[in-house]
Amino acid sequence: MYLTGFADEAARDIDAQIRATLELGWRSIESRNIDGKNIHDLSDEDFERVCDKLERAGVSINCFGSAIANWGKRIDQPFESSLAEARRAIPRMQRLGTKLVRIMSFAIDKERPAEQQLVDERVRRLRELCAMFGDAGLTPVHENCMNYGGMGHGFTLELVERIPGLKLVFDTGNPVFADDYAKPEPRPKQSSWEFYENVREHVAYVHIKDAIWDPDANKPRFTFPGEGHGDVRRIVSDLLAKNYDGGFSMEPHMAVVFHEGDSGTEEQARLELYVEYGRRFMKLLGELGRPEVR
Numbered sequence: 601m602y603l604t605g606f607a608d609e610a611a612r613d614i615d616a617q618i619r620a621t622l623e624l625g626w627r628s629i630e631s632r633n634i635d636g637k638n639i640h641d642l643s644d645e646d647f648e649r650v651c652d653k654l655e656r657a658g659v660s661i662n663c664f665g666s667a668i669a670n671w672g673k674r675i676d677q678p679f680e681s682s683l684a685e686a687r688r689a690i691p692r693m694q695r696l697g698t699k700l701v702r703i704m705s706f707a708i709d710k711e712r713p714a715e716q717q718l719v720d721e722r723v724r725r726l727r728e729l730c731a732m733f734g735d736a737g738l739t740p741v742h743e744n745c746m747n748y749g750g751m752g753h754g755f756t757l758e759l760v761e762r763i764p765g766l767k768l769v770f771d772t773g774n775p776v777f778a779d780d781y782a783k784p785e786p787r788p789k790q791s792s793w794e795f796y797e798n799v800r801e802h803v804a805y806v807h808i809k810d811a812i813w814d815p816d817a818n819k820p821r822f823t824f825p826g827e828g829h830g831d832v833r834r835i836v837s838d839l840l841a842k843n844y845d846g847g848f849s850m851e852p853h854m855a856v857v858f859h860e861g862d863s864g865t866e867e868q869a870r871l872e873l874y875v876e877y878g879r880r881f882m883k884l885l886g887e888l889g890r891p892e893v894r
Contacts, residue, residue, distance in 0.1 A: 605850030773809025
């Protein structure tokens with residue numbers, strides 16, 4: 601078991617991302633954006649510069665937080681952008697020794713009912729992507745985010761059952777502010793525990809996020825782990841009891857909500873909040889009997 605995180609929430613540049621990671625005593629980063637670009641979109645020169653800095657610091661990239669098939673890509677639009685991202689990601693993952701790549705299942709089409717989300721086309725595309733990664737010895741993990749699989753645990757299970765080689769990265773916080781598309785309108789928000797309990801046998805990796813849904817503001821308020829409605833303590837406790845041996849990746853969203861861009865938080869405060877988030881999760885692990893995890 602190991603700890604890691606989306607270090608782009610600590611800082612834009614790789615130097616500060618590494619600094620935040622080492623300050624926590626950790627040795628890996630789930631890499632998403634560096635200097636405002638996803639790791640699979642950096643120029644070759646910039647990518648090599650990042651590799652050199654990581655190697656000198658003794659820090660690895662445990663997972664590519666890719667944009668492949670994510671919430672910004674519609675299922676009724678061309679597939680090529682996600683294929684191109686996968687083609688760029690694979691050799692870079694091999695260069696870094698990274699085994700996991702976060703993928704999604706394309707944006708929810710809010711103009712269509714739940715049963716008309718073009719699921720066969722989503723499955724066809726994800727099968728092709730998973731085959732590409734699998735042939736390269738890499739593991740794609742699907743996140744329950746703003747995508748088809750994130751509409752509820754049944755939708756995720758459908759993907760797992762129909763797509764060979766697909767594993768899951770379970771995000772504890774996303775259900776708090778995601779509609780449950782298995783229910784009629786007006787749809788309630790999902791339960792993190794219920795979602796997790798139904799998919800846990802397929803979980804290979806975990807994102808730690810927590811939040812409280814604010815119905816008046818119609819948006820989530822992100823919290824430190826264990827302080828929101830993401831059932832973080834209960835889920836982590838269950839994973840530990842079942843001898844989970846994967847990673848826990850921090851995604852605070854407290855200083856920077858990735859989907860909304862840079863919130864203008866001062867650089868040092870942003871880094872300090874990320875480090876504090878990691879420390880609080882380590883404290884939670886200690887309270888659950890696993891204080892040695894780094």
